[in-house]
Amino acid sequence: MKKSLFYMLILLSIVFALTGCLPKTAGQEPPVPVVSFKAYLPENTPDDATIYIIGNYCNWDFDSAATSTVKTDDEEKKYAEFELQVAEFPLEYKYTVGPDWKYVEKDADGNEIDDRKIDSAPEEVVIDTVAKWAAIPIPPSEEPTIVNIKAFLPENTPDDATIYIIGNYCDWEFGGAKTSDVKTDDEGKKYAEFELQVAEFPLEYKYTVGPDWAYEEVKADGSNLDGNRKIDSAPEECS
Structure with missing residues (x-):
């Protein structure tokens, strides 16, 4: 009986060796894909x-x-x-x-x-x-891009108003937003001018006629704009 068991163990070892089905070592994990x-x-x-x-x-x-x-x-x-x-x-x-x-x-x-x-x-x-x-980072070694923007304003804009350009360049905070006085060109059109330092694009922004969203720009019919204004990359000229 002992001989039969001995020969059976030898036979099983040969079969495992030939088929690659040797028992897995305790604690061994399968390879991670x-x-x-x-x-x-x-x-x-x-x-x-x-x-x-x-x-x-x-x-x-x-x-x-x-x-x-x-x-x-x-x-x-x-x-x-x-x-x-x-x-x-x-x-x-x-x-x-x-x-x-x-x-x-x-x-x-x-x-x-x-x-x-x-x-x-x-x-x-x-x-x-x-x-x-969504946005592209500018390496720290590079200087922020200077973007000059000229915005023509509605005729009913008060001459003494302060125009804000609010956007992701200032984290949409009015405290960090650039402002402009109301100016008038040779044709009597009112406008505002801004110079922004933009660290990354796209630049998204809107205009307001005061430091609050209650004064933000709207369409000619009074409805809200379809999203924010957007500049995808550094422009070569003023917007």
Whole structure:
């Protein structure tokens, strides 16, 4: 009986060795899947930018997120590449052009998008396309962009009014907003002039005729504007 048991153990060992089915060592974990990504980027992505892929694989923490430099293929298309070790699925993620949600990707119209999602480990490289960035950071080494703006005003604007340009350049705070006196050109048209230091684009803004939203600009029929005024990149001339 002992010999039969001995020979059976030998036979099982040979079978395991030949089939690769040897028992797993106690405490040994299966390998974590590695997922490769290639993300095509908007044309206005700075060549020296750092692209982040932020998601649940790193607990949505920018400090732990994988990054990529901006690369260019043979067709001059900009892209970023990543390799992630994903411990569990589904994987949810987004791309940003800097370590902050204000630089997150948007759809082509500038609207928010849902988190990207991969339900299980893919067999091939994941190909994504980023349509647009919410904003693009300017490196600290670069000076803010000076934007000169001239705004023509309604005829009923009081001559002694103070015109405000309120926007994301001042975090929408009236205390930090630029102002202008009411001026009149050679044709009798009233206008205001501003010189803004803009650290990042797009620049979004509105005009008010006082330091309160009760005095903000409206359409000719008195209805609200369709969103904010917007300048996507540094203009060459006054707006």
